[in-house]
Amino acid sequence: MDAIVHQFPPYRKDEAHHLQEAHGDHDYEHHDPGFWAKFIFSTDHKTIGIQYGFTALCFMLFGFFLMIMMRWQIAHPGTPVPVIGPLLEKVLGQVAAKGVISPELYNSFGAMHGTIMVFLGIVPLAFAAFGNYVVPLMIGAVDMAFPRVNMASYQAYFLGGLIMFVSFFIPGGAAQAGWTSYSPLATTIPTHGQLFWIIGMVLLISSSLLGAVNFIATIIQLRAPGMTWMRLPWFVWAQFVTAFLLLLAFPPLEAAAVMQLMDNVAHTSFFLPTGLAVGGQLANVSGGGSPLLWQHLFWFLGHPEVYVLILPAMGIVCEIIACNTRKPIWGYKSLVYSVLTIGFLSFIVWAHHMYLTGMGTKISTFFQATTMIISIPSVIILTCLFISLWGGSIRFNTPMLFALAFLPMFGIGGLTGLPLGFNVSDVHLHDTYYVIAHFHYVVAPGTIFALFAGIYYWFPKMTGRKMNEFWGGVHFWCSLIFMNLVFMPMFAQGMAGMLRRMADGGANYSAAVNARSGAEVIGGLSNDMMALHVWILWAAIALGIAQIPFIVNLFWSIAHGEKVGDNPWNATTLEWQTPTPPPHGNFIHTPTVYRGPYEYSVPGHATDFTPQNEPPVGAHAPQISTPAH
Amino acid sequence: MDIPYTVQPRPDTGIYNAKVGIWLFLASEVMLFGGLFSGYVLLRIGADRWPHGWLDVRFGTLNTIILALSAITTLLAWAACKVGQFGKFKFFHACTLLLALSFLSVKMYEYHDKWIHYEITLAEGTFADGHLVEKSADFDLAKKTGTVTLHGRIVNDENLLYDLRSQKDIKLDEVNVKAADIVKMENYGPWHNTFLAIYFTLTGLHALHILGGSIVIGYLWGPGSKMWKRDPERFTNRIEVSGLFWHFVDLVWIFLFPVLYLT
Numbered sequence: 001m002d003a004i005v006h007q008f009p010p011y012r013k014d015e016a017h018h019l020q021e022a023h024g025d026h027d028y029e030h031h032d033p034g035f036w037a038k039f040i041f042s043t044d045h046k047t048i049g050i051q052y053g054f055t056a057l058c059f060m061l062f063g064f065f066l067m068i069m070m071r072w073q074i075a076h077p078g079t080p081v082p083v084i085g086p087l088l089e090k091v092l093g094q095v096a097a098k099g100v101i102s103p104e105l106y107n108s109f110g111a112m113h114g115t116i117m118v119f120l121g122i123v124p125l126a127f128a129a130f131g132n133y134v135v136p137l138m139i140g141a142v143d144m145a146f147p148r149v150n151m152a153s154y155q156a157y158f159l160g161g162l163i164m165f166v167s168f169f170i171p172g173g174a175a176q177a178g179w180t181s182y183s184p185l186a187t188t189i190p191t192h193g194q195l196f197w198i199i200g201m202v203l204l205i206s207s208s209l210l211g212a213v214n215f216i217a218t219i220i221q222l223r224a225p226g227m228t229w230m231r232l233p234w235f236v237w238a239q240f241v242t243a244f245l246l247l248l249a250f251p252p253l254e255a256a257a258v259m260q261l262m263d264n265v266a267h268t269s270f271f272l273p274t275g276l277a278v279g280g281q282l283a284n285v286s287g288g289g290s291p292l293l294w295q296h297l298f299w300f301l302g303h304p305e306v307y308v309l310i311l312p313a314m315g316i317v318c319e320i321i322a323c324n325t326r327k328p329i330w331g332y333k334s335l336v337y338s339v340l341t342i343g344f345l346s347f348i349v350w351a352h353h354m355y356l357t358g359m360g361t362k363i364s365t366f367f368q369a370t371t372m373i374i375s376i377p378s379v380i381i382l383t384c385l386f387i388s389l390w391g392g393s394i395r396f397n398t399p400m401l402f403a404l405a406f407l408p409m410f411g412i413g414g415l416t417g418l419p420l421g422f423n424v425s426d427v428h429l430h431d432t433y434y435v436i437a438h439f440h441y442v443v444a445p446g447t448i449f450a451l452f453a454g455i456y457y458w459f460p461k462m463t464g465r466k467m468n469e470f471w472g473g474v475h476f477w478c479s480l481i482f483m484n485l486v487f488m489p490m491f492a493q494g495m496a497g498m499l500r501r502m503a504d505g506g507a508n509y510s511a512a513v514n515a516r517s518g519a520e521v522i523g524g525l526s527n528d529m530m531a532l533h534v535w536i537l538w539a540a541i542a543l544g545i546a547q548i549p550f551i552v553n554l555f556w557s558i559a560h561g562e563k564v565g566d567n568p569w570n571a572t573t574l575e576w577q578t579p580t581p582p583p584h585g586n587f588i589h590t591p592t593v594y595r596g597p598y599e600y601s602v603p604g605h606a607t608d609f610t611p612q613n614e615p616p617v618g619a620h621a622p623q624i625s626t627p628a629h
Numbered sequence: 630m631d632i633p634y635t636v637q638p639r640p641d642t643g644i645y646n647a648k649v650g651i652w653l654f655l656a657s658e659v660m661l662f663g664g665l666f667s668g669y670v671l672l673r674i675g676a677d678r679w680p681h682g683w684l685d686v687r688f689g690t691l692n693t694i695i696l697a698l699s700a701i702t703t704l705l706a707w708a709a710c711k712v713g714q715f716g717k718f719k720f721f722h723a724c725t726l727l728l729a730l731s732f733l734s735v736k737m738y739e740y741h742d743k744w745i746h747y748e749i750t751l752a753e754g755t756f757a758d759g760h761l762v763e764k765s766a767d768f769d770l771a772k773k774t775g776t777v778t779l780h781g782r783i784v785n786d787e788n789l790l791y792d793l794r795s796q797k798d799i800k801l802d803e804v805n806v807k808a809a810d811i812v813k814m815e816n817y818g819p820w821h822n823t824f825l826a827i828y829f830t831l832t833g834l835h836a837l838h839i840l841g842g843s844i845v846i847g848y849l850w851g852p853g854s855k856m857w858k859r860d861p862e863r864f865t866n867r868i869e870v871s872g873l874f875w876h877f878v879d880l881v882w883i884f885l886f887p888v889l890y891l892t
Binding site: 142143145146147149209212213214216217220221222247248249250251252253254255256258259262266267268269270274285286288289290292293296297300584585624 | 630631632633634639640641642644645646647649650653654656657658660661662663664665667668671672675676677818819820821822823826827829830834
């Protein structure tokens with residue numbers, strides 16, 4: 001056990017300066033590792049976190065670009081994409097002939113938009129990037145428990161992403177069977193894109209597994225002295241549960257991916273039923289497989305995955321709300337037990353994605369019940385965060401704006417999920433734009449807003465400078481308005497019966513139905529509903545433009561932002577009690593924790609925040625000791 | 630900068646980092662094989678007919694014994710490290726490695742046995758089934774020339790091929806089949822039916838785990854054992870952690886054997 005140092009502040013300025021000087025000069029212990037070791041093959045959790053974050057943001061931008069292309073095709077079916085159309089034809093060839101997005105290309109873009117946003121964008125950013133950068137700092141650790149495993153995790157992720165990206169340029173193009181890759185469709189489409197998708201997924205899953213093992217081991221083993229479980233910032237709890245979801249929910253999908261790989265390569269029939277016909281002919285397969293098996297295994301991951309997307313976001317929002325209301329978070333224990341309950345329940349709700357598969361009413365009833373039960377802890381979390389605002393003197397800085405917007409936006413996303421969880425109403429809404437609107441409200445103005453909040457909030461710790469507040473505000477208000485303009489109309493479209501995954505946005509379908517009955521009757525889509533496609537397209541383009549201030553602000557502020565100290569937000573948690581940016585090894589002295597994470601505005605204290613590691617007057621340092629038997 | 634608890638256990642959790650890591654990893658492995666086993670259950674429930682007696686129980690039993698012995702030698706190797714007897718460690722882990730290789734050899738033989746086993750649907754509605762002896766030089770399915778010789782039998786009902794356990798005294802002979810009479814000829818590869826698909830996938834993934842484990846144990850036995858001189862405690866931990874993985878792989882086989890061979 002290291003000697004415990006009684007000292008507050010945890011280090012002196014001149015001490016940090018001295019350390020940095022030694023670092024650059026002739027320190028025999030920490031010699032300068034050079035560019036490659038420092039930025040590409042780094043084992044430092046902070047560098048890896050930034051690598052993850054940067055890569056994930058790039059993939060998200062790419063996924064957004066795919067979406068704009070798809071929205072153009074839906075709004076103006078069969079017309080060339082302006083400006084980018086010729087480029088698409090040049091790069092992708094026949095599938096984008098004359099700059100028009102063919103239905104095959106639309107399907108590829110749809111499948112890859114989902115895959116990229118979920119597996120290459122949000123999970124790596126929310127879990128891996130923030131988790132890597134912030135969690136070891138928050139618990140007072142020197143690094144992750146297994147730094148080299150951490151590096152391997154990023155490399156597997158990068159390679160998986162590369163394979164997914166390359167698959168666009170192979171003959172036949174990328175996977176076309178949706179991000180869910182339902183078999184037998186996924187196996188019978190004659191392109192190698194699906195093969196690339198599977199191999200990419202196996203790498204991404206392996207990366208997540210390595211990351212999850214590392215996170216859990218770090219949180220269990222490397223907490224600083226005095227950092228008991230109930231003193232962990234709630235963000236750490238959220239990441240802890242998320243890591244368990246990744247650890248236990250991903251392997252069944254890996255199993256399914258192996259089986260689909262066998263179907264593709266070894267011509268097995270895991271998911272191919274007897275009598276399968278392809279192109280009007282009996283397929284040459286042994287048959288006997290079960291398409292439902294794929295769906296079960298996919299959604300066994302797929303539903304916990306939803307909580308992988310949302311829990312880290314909730315964690316970020318919780319930290320920012322506590323700090324910017326200047327008061328303790330309301331119901332810390334309720335939050336902890338709720339997140340644990342969600343983690344457990346999320347493993348037994350998966351088949352609510354499968355009500356229409358004919359798996360049986362008894363099974364549907366079970367999953368309907370568990371789905372309603374899991375909404376309770378989710379509502380508790382949201383309620384705790386709302387009540388935390390009560391009576392606070394709120395600072396409306398950019399991170400707080402995004403965190404505040406998260407609450408109603410996630411609320412809309414969550415509550416619109418209830419009609420999908422009931423199997424009766426789901427019969428009407430399944431596979432419509434209503435579903436798209438629902439989960440995008442959870443993930444886009446929900447999770448992504450929380451991620452923006454996190455970037456604005458922890459940027460000063462990474463760089464020592466703040467991002468520009470004015471342009472942060474512009475970014476926030478434009479994003480908030482246009483997000484809602486994009487997704488709100490989709491609820492109406494979905495309830496009117498517009499199906500997702502139609503390459504022309506339902507134009508042919510609607511025209512055919514309307515022609516037969518001679519009027520706009522049930523089954524066809526009204527012209528108003530079709531016109532909303534154009535509306536959504538322009539809102540989406542505006543949303544894209546609204547991200548420009550963010551991108552410029554992010555890079556500009558690295559060198560030119562307002563310089564700030566180590567703790568610019570006057571926060572209590574440990575990541576703000578280090579030098580900025582934290583050196584290799586993070587803390588000058590091992591921090592010792594004396595209190596919970598949200599001690600804001602403690603009566604009688606000199607400042608309105610009491611850091612976790614500030615020793616109380618006359619206290620003895622706690623030690624990690626063997627529990628009494 | 631040193632990461633704490635890499636060798637010594639943390640007092641309040643009573644465990645060192647790598648051990649937490651390996652248990653978590655094994656938990657995910659349980660889910661991986663669990664996914665495949667649930668696939669087995671669903672496929673078998675939905676199957677029109679499920680083969681019985683296709684795998685040779687004698688080889689399965691032999692491999693079970695081999696892995697059980699390797700579990701013992703792994704444990705003894707770790708125990709030898711614990712009491713500081715490096716020579717004994719070297720001996721026991723050499724045994725583990727040899728046993729692992731024997732397991733893979735038996736498995737290879739079994740795979741090969743399925744690979745050369747053909748089922749041929751004949752034009753007259755009967756089925757020839759057996760191990761390939763030889764194909765005539767001019768054998769060509771597409772041109773319908775030549776003959777193929779199997780060591781097996783011809784049956785009228787395909788179901789007889791699926792239930793080998795209830796038939797006593799199956800007589801196997803040399804069977805000559807003309808290419809012109811063949812409607813379909815397929816060996817017992819993973820494409821033949823869902824039983825063979827899940828058999829090859831489950832045992833193949835398991836064999837990959839055996840291979841991976843052998844590489845790790847081989848490294849720790851060979852070049853990795855230099856650590857013994859520098860840091861015997863850390864080295865012993867490594868043997869423990871790799872041993873935990875090895876025991877898990879053994880355990881998977883304990884499930885595979887009855888599920889595939891005995892039912």
